[in-house]
Every structure is written in structure tokens, then in C-alpha cells.
Amino acid sequence: MHEAIGAVETYSPAEEAFNRRRRTWGLFLGPVVFALAWVSPLPLDTAPHRLAAILAMVVVLWITEALPMAVTAVLGPVLAIVCQVAPARAALAPFADPIIFLFIGSFILAEAMFVHGLDRRIAFTALASPWVGTSGARIxxxxxxxxxxxSMWMSNTATTAMLFPIGVSIVAQLRRGVSGQDEALRRFATAMMLITSFGASVGGMATPVGTPPNLIGIGLIERITGTHIGFFRWMAIGVPLVVILFAFLAVYFTRTSTRGIEVGEASARIVREELARLGPVTRAQRNVMLAFAITVLLWTFPGVLALLGQGDSPLARSYMTSVPEGVAAMLGAMLLFVLPVHWNARRFTLTWEEAARIDWGIVLLYGGGLAMGDLAFSTGLARAIGEGMTAWLPGAGVVLLTAVFTGVAILLSETTSNTASANMVVPVAIAVATASKVDPMLPALGATLGASMGFMMPISTAPNAIVYSSGHVPIGAMIRYGFWLDVAGFVAIVGVLALIGPLLF
Known part of the structure; x- marks a missing residue:
């Protein structure tokens, strides 16, 4: 979601040098790959052959981040029009897909939470709970x-940027009031930073709006296969997955990082003071909570009807036609512009200037990825790729394909944007599954969820880069903890999809 709210990505000099070299190579390698693919005698008709050349360059530019991700996403369909792969109306139609408006509406709701400090209030209220006390493990x-x-409802980057200074303050107070050895403090500080970024990234998988790869996968699946994944059905997979992964994080970190740690009263006092400084709940915060609650109710109402055995009733069908997820998100967002904070001054919960700060680049990235996926299937390129890759996986069943594409997405997301990973891997997963005569739903969902993983390096995600800048996270610790979370995530994604997926699709 909103990938830049107050976030600063900080890399070491070596990583900065690596990123510069990677982008430089991408600027030169992208056009070279395009030219080679264009002139190569591929066994394809003209349109898919030209699209293959365009797609090859787009993949190189995405992986190397030689151009801004959104620019590359728009470049693909624009080149498809210039190269006469498809007419402009067909190539650009995905930029008006209904899920685009689900993106925009949910981004505006998240921006309102950030603008009015509702996210900070939730964080400090939880940390000030008497149950938490001064226990290092509970904190x-x-x-x-x-x-x-x-992070189930806001960007993982925004969530990390909001929590990061709180964690740093707690660690700073520990240096004064901790009971334990310096080594114990270092372990605890590392765990505080890593659970900030890892937890935020994991939480985004719970809901369709939690992280862009979810909506990218949902959109590609619906446009290519015609199967709609509603809010409630996604959560039936996403919530159990997040519960499993957070339980793993909690057990792993508390067993390795909280021995010998007893937090002093000073740290608990800081949290209480910050909560007191926020004052009582404001009118604007109440308005945001109201708009958010109404939106969630609209999103989940079809699922509630299904639980009551009315999923195929005329009411349910009419509701899905009249209030799809994108419309529900926009209705909730529009409420923010009409719910007053100060009626006499005609001041409302959100101004357009505040709403316009959402990450429009992610919207373009989604539209471009959806456009390339559409073109790959409409020209026959996806079918050719699927048939070619099927030869490498003879007789592969749905579980094996799900495991393969989940693993590919996780590996790719270690060095590439998770949105780009989803854009690249999900269409291939659908194509290969279709060519293998396997239902593509679970492999595509595995690729979608796998794209949200990737925890081993500062460059893997923006949250990782933020916490790495604290100086409390040795690179070896990030690799070690991130590797085991990747492994746990792979097993959990494949397991949850294998067990729950057939019940839903």
C-alpha cells in the first residue's frame, strides 16, 4: 500500500554501490535483451514474439530497478501499442480495472489513519496495557x-516507519534500566527491530488490501481465469497463515532473544507518557474509525451471508453486483470527505491534498502488471511459456506446482520488489498450471503469497531497510532469522493452501 509514508530506506555503502551497479547494468542490459529477443527466431507468431521481447526487457528493468518500478510498468503496455502487439484501448483497459479503485480507496483510508495518528494511538494503547508490564517477552x-x-490494513512500510521510533526508544531506555548482560541486550534489541519489519510484512498477507501483491494476484487471477476471490474468502486463507507465521515469530524471538531481560519501569513509563500526550480520542479519529468499520462491514457482508447459507441468494447476488470490493472501498474513502471535524469551519476528516499523498506509483505498477498479464494470454505467449515449462515438470500435480511457484516467488522477492515479483510469477504460474491441465488457482495463490515473503536482506523489503538503519541489526542476524522465516513461510503457505484451498475454490 502506501509505500512511502515517512519511511527512509537506509543502506550500507556496499549496498548503495551494489544498487548503483545493478541499475546501471539494467539500463544497458534491458535494451540489449529486447533487441536479442526481437531478432531471435522464436517459434512464435508476430504478436507474441514482439511481446516476448518487450516482456524480457520489462523483467530486466524490474529486477534491476533501472527505472522507477511504476515507469517500467507503464512502459510495457506503451511499447506493446507502439510495436502493434495490441490496440491502445485493449492494452490500457486494465488501468481502469475495478480493483484499481479498491487500491485507491484502501490507500485513502490508510492515509487518514496516518494523518490523524490513529495508528500511533492503537500502538501505544496496546503497549500501555497492564498485562504487558515490564516483561521483555510480553513487550x-x-x-x-x-x-x-x-499492517493487515495499512502499508507494511508505513507501519514499520510508525513503530520504528517506539522500538528504538524502548531499546534506548533498556540501556539505562535493564537487568542483564550486554549480550542479552544486543539480542533483545535485534529482536525488537526484526519483529517490527517481519511482523509488518507478515500481517499484510491477512487481507486483500494488506499489501499490493495480494491485489495484484487477485486481479490477475480474475482477469485470466474469470474466478473472483472475495474479501472473506481471501481472509479464510490469509488469517490462518498470518496466525501461524506470527506464532512462529513470537516463539522464535522469545526463545532466542528475551532470556536475561527484564524491562525497567522507565520504558513502561515512556509508553504511558506518549499515550497521555496523544490526549483523548479526537473527533477526526472517531470519523476514521467509523468510515473504516463501515468499509470492512461492506467488504465482509457477502462472506457473512455465505456463512448463513445465503451465499447464492438473490440478495447476495444483487449485493455483489451493486457493491463489489472496489466500490465499498471508495464509499468508505468518500465518507472521509463528508464527515465533519468542525462543521462551522467546514473542516472535514480528510482534505484532497492529504488524500493525494497516496502512492500513485503502486496504482500504475498494478495496472501495468495487469496489462502485461492480459497481453500475454490474449496473444498466446502465456500458453507457449506454459507448454514450454510443462516439459520441465512432467506430470506435476497441483501441490507440486503450488510449491514450485511459491518457492520461486520467495526467492525472487529477496532481491526484487514484491509487487514486481507478483507481476512476473503469477501469470507464469497460471500458464504452466493451465498447460499441465491443473486448476491454476492454488499455484497462482502460492505465487501471490510467496511474493510477500523475502526477509533475508535489507534490500528485500523497505521495512527491512528501515530497521537495518537502526544499527541494532547485524546483517548476519537478519540473514539467519530471515532464512528461517522464509522456510516457515514456504511450508505454511503450501500447507494452508493444500488444506484450506480445496474447501474454498
Whole structure:
């Protein structure tokens, strides 16, 4: 979601040098790959052959980040028009897909939470709970749980940027009041930082709006296969997955990082003071909570009807036609512009200037990825790729394909944007599954969820880069903890999809 709210990505000099070299190579390699693919005698008709050349360059530019991700996403369909792969109306139609408006509406709701400090109020209220007290383990778990929960509805980057200074303050106070050895403090500080970024990234998988790859996958699946994944059905997979992964994080970090740690009263006092400084709940915060609650109700109402055995009733069908998820999100967002904060001054909950700060680049990235996926299937390129890759996986069943594409997405997301990973892997997963005569739903969902993983390096995600800048996270610790979370995520994604997926699709 909103990938830049107050976030600053900080890399070491070596990583900065690597990123510069990677982008430079991408600027030269992209056109070279395009030219080679264009002149190569591929066994394809003209349109898919030209699209293959365009797609090859787009993939190189995405992986190397030689151009801004959104620019590359728009470049693909624009070149498809110039190269006469498809007419402009067909190539650009995905930029008006209904899920685009689900993106925009949910982004505006998240921006309102950020503008009015509702996210900080939730965080400090949880940390000030008497149950948390001065226990290092309880502070760590509660802190991570807050990030995971908020990230279900807000950007993982924004969530990390909001929690990061709180965690740093707690660690700073520990240096004065901790009971334990310096080594114990270092372990705890590392865990506080990593559970900030890992928890925020994991939490985004719970809901369709939690992280862009979810909506990218949902959109590609619907446009290519015609199957709609509603809010409730996604959560039936996403919530159990997040519960499993957060439980893994909580057990892993508390067992390795909280021995010998007892937080002093000073740290607990800081949290209480910050909560007191926020004052009582404001009118604007109440308005945001109201708009958000109405939106969630609209999103989940079809699922409630299904639980009551009315999923195929005329009411349910009429509701899905009249209030799809994108419309529900926009209705909730529009409420923010009419709910007053100060009626006499005609001041409302959100101004357009505030709403316009959402990350429009992610919207373009989604539209471009959806456009390339559409073109790949309409020209026959996806079918050719699927048939070619099927030869490498003879007789592969749905579970094996799900495992393969989940693993590919996780590996790719270690060095590439998770949105780009979803854009690249999900269409291939659908194509290969279709060519293998396998239902593409679970492999595509595995690729979608796998794209949200990737925890081993500062460059893997913006949240990782933020916490790495604290100086409390040795690169070896990030690799070690991130590797085991990747492994746990792979097993959990494949397992949850294999067990729950057939019940839903």
C-alpha cells in the first residue's frame, strides 16, 4: 500500500554501490535483451514474439530497478501499442480495472489513519496495557502483534516507519534500566527491530488490501481465469497463515532473544507518557474509525451471508453486483470527505491534498502488471511459456506446482520488489498450471503469497531497510532469522493452501 509514508530506506555503502551497479547494468542490459529477443527466431507468431521481447526487457528493468518500478510498468503496455502487439484501448483497459479503485480507496483510508495518528494511538494503547508490564517477552510479542495487526490494513512500510521510533526508544531506555548482560541486550534489541519489519510484512498477507501483491494476484487471477476471490474468502486463507507465521515469530524471538531481560519501569513509563500526550480520542479519529468499520462491514457482508447459507441468494447476488470490493472501498474513502471535524469551519476528516499523498506509483505498477498479464494470454505467449515449462515438470500435480511457484516467488522477492515479483510469477504460474491441465488457482495463490515473503536482506523489503538503519541489526542476524522465516513461510503457505484451498475454490 502506501509505500512511502515517512519511511527512509537506509543502506550500507556496499549496498548503495551494489544498487548503483545493478541499475546501471539494467539500463544497458534491458535494451540489449529486447533487441536479442526481437531478432531471435522464436517459434512464435508476430504478436507474441514482439511481446516476448518487450516482456524480457520489462523483467530486466524490474529486477534491476533501472527505472522507477511504476515507469517500467507503464512502459510495457506503451511499447506493446507502439510495436502493434495490441490496440491502445485493449492494452490500457486494465488501468481502469475495478480493483484499481479498491487500491485507491484502501490507500485513502490508510492515509487518514496516518494523518490523524490513529495508528500511533492503537500502538501505544496496546503497549500501555497492564498485562504487558515490564516483561521483555510480553513487550516483544505485543509490539510485534501491534505491527502485524495494523499492517493487515495499512502499508507494511508505513507501519514499520510508525513503530520504528517506539522500538528504538524502548531499546534506548533498556540501556539505562535493564537487568542483564550486554549480550542479552544486543539480542533483545535485534529482536525488537526484526519483529517490527517481519511482523509488518507478515500481517499484510491477512487481507486483500494488506499489501499490493495480494491485489495484484487477485486481479490477475480474475482477469485470466474469470474466478473472483472475495474479501472473506481471501481472509479464510490469509488469517490462518498470518496466525501461524506470527506464532512462529513470537516463539522464535522469545526463545532466542528475551532470556536475561527484564524491562525497567522507565520504558513502561515512556509508553504511558506518549499515550497521555496523544490526549483523548479526537473527533477526526472517531470519523476514521467509523468510515473504516463501515468499509470492512461492506467488504465482509457477502462472506457473512455465505456463512448463513445465503451465499447464492438473490440478495447476495444483487449485493455483489451493486457493491463489489472496489466500490465499498471508495464509499468508505468518500465518507472521509463528508464527515465533519468542525462543521462551522467546514473542516472535514480528510482534505484532497492529504488524500493525494497516496502512492500513485503502486496504482500504475498494478495496472501495468495487469496489462502485461492480459497481453500475454490474449496473444498466446502465456500458453507457449506454459507448454514450454510443462516439459520441465512432467506430470506435476497441483501441490507440486503450488510449491514450485511459491518457492520461486520467495526467492525472487529477496532481491526484487514484491509487487514486481507478483507481476512476473503469477501469470507464469497460471500458464504452466493451465498447460499441465491443473486448476491454476492454488499455484497462482502460492505465487501471490510467496511474493510477500523475502526477509533475508535489507534490500528485500523497505521495512527491512528501515530497521537495518537502526544499527541494532547485524546483517548476519537478519540473514539467519530471515532464512528461517522464509522456510516457515514456504511450508505454511503450501500447507494452508493444500488444506484450506480445496474447501474454498
Amino acid at each position: 516483544l510479542v505485543t509490539y510485534g502483534l501491534v505491527g502485524t495487526t495494523i
